[in-house]
Amino acid sequence: MKTRAARLYGVNDIRVEEFTLPKIKDDEILARVITNSICMSDHKAADQGASHKRVPKDVATNPIILGHEFCGEILEVGKKWQAKFKVGSKFTIQPALNYKGTLDAPGYSFPYIGGNATHIIIPHQVMDMDCLLTYDGDAYFLGGLAEPVSCVVGTFHAMYHTKGGSYDHHMGIVEGGNLAILAGVGPMGLCAIDYAVHCDRKPGLLVVTDIDDARLKRAADLYTVEDAKKNGVNLVYLNTKGVADPLATLMELTGGKGYDDVLVMAPVKALVEQADAILAKDGCLNFFAGPGRTDFSATLNFYNVHYASTHIVGTSGGNTDDMRESLEMMSKGLLNPAALVTHIGGLGAVGETVINLPSIPGGKKMIFTHFDFPLTAIDDFAEVGKTKPLFAELDKLVKKHNGLWSAEAEAYLLANCKE
Incomplete structure (x- = not known):
């Protein structure tokens, strides 16, 4: 043929x-x-x-x-x-x-x-x-x-958390917890929003960031705050370019607790470091975006790795x-x-x-x-x-x-x- x-x-x-x-x-x-x-x-x-x-x-x-x-x-x-x-x-x-x-x-x-x-x-x-x-x-x-949807599904399943005094890993995002999706209104970010709002293990707070108002507006039109609320999720879209102190604003949205789960949807050093900075105790950072450079790296706070049990995972498909x-x-x-x-x-x-x-x-x-x-x-x-x-x-x-x-x-x- x-x-x-x-x-x-x-x-x-x-x-x-x-x-x-x-x-x-x-x-x-x-x-x-x-x-x-x-x-x-x-x-x-x-x-x-x-x-x-x-x-x-x-x-x-x-x-x-x-x-x-x-x-x-x-x-x-x-x-x-x-x-x-x-x-x-x-x-x-x-x-x-x-x-x-x-x-x-x-x-x-x-x-x-x-x-x-x-x-x-x-x-x-x-x-x-x-x-x-x-x-x-x-x-x-x-x-x-x-x-591509399965890549997002796999990302949510790959997240893990522990309880104090235990070495058992509990797979998945924290149900009812705080989830941030950084640079989250590209195609895979949109898919992650859709899944977070409609899957069987939802966050209580979902914060989606980007630096493009038009892309954020399209995301908000497609996946509305109202629909998220009906599904038990408090959804917030945030343009971090438009705020004086993005880290402080992101933390304020959680009442100072930080985020149990953070997805990084773009291979940007500053974004990875921002994600690390907003993790809560036992917080899980998922580096979703595959970098084109083999030497891509970013600085992580190892004090928090040691004392706050923060950790990082990566998924590829x-x-x-x-x-x-x-x-x-x-x-x-x-x-x-x-x-x-x-x-x-x-x-x-x-x-x-x-x-x-x-x-x-x-x-x-x-x-x-x-x-x-x-x-x-x-x-x-x-x-x-x-x-x-x-x-x-x-x-x-x-x-x-x-x-x-x-x-x-x-x-x-x-x-x-x-x-």
């Missing part, structure tokens, strides 16, 4: 090419990809090329398909898996396989599987590790977003159980990660988007792999629609859904896009 895919050959060498997939083996599955969400991790893989931990050293001669946040449909199932997976089923994948201790992952390490493709072969490693997940939702883009929880919460309407999506594009837009991702504003860039149209911001649909009727109609549909991409918009695009 022919496929068309965005393949990585080396540092920022991404080529959209058509090639033939081999016939699947008995322990493999053939699938069609519909959507793939571009992640900052894709940019890091492209920026580092063969030096990236997950990218093969021979990528220049054996290119890999980029993309690990994808959703599609199963087309053919090898004999080994026919009792478990059915042709026609929607699917998504947990890319963190942890197969035999390796870092190999779809979207980084394999020649025939990655999200930025029309068709793929799912290798046995994915099924062996129970990382191929069937998906029953209406929208493909939501299935693809289960992976979720596991399969986190993805299942994400899919279940989405299916129940408890989470709506549509707010993460700010752009859509076709397969031909992948290279430029991945390479320039840090300088492209907004959140997730959703790629529809069977089409070729430029990366287009949802906010620009009305303007683009003046010359392209497809986008005029998409503009109406997103406005119908509070400015968000939706299952209805996706269905219209899939049925009517001719590019």
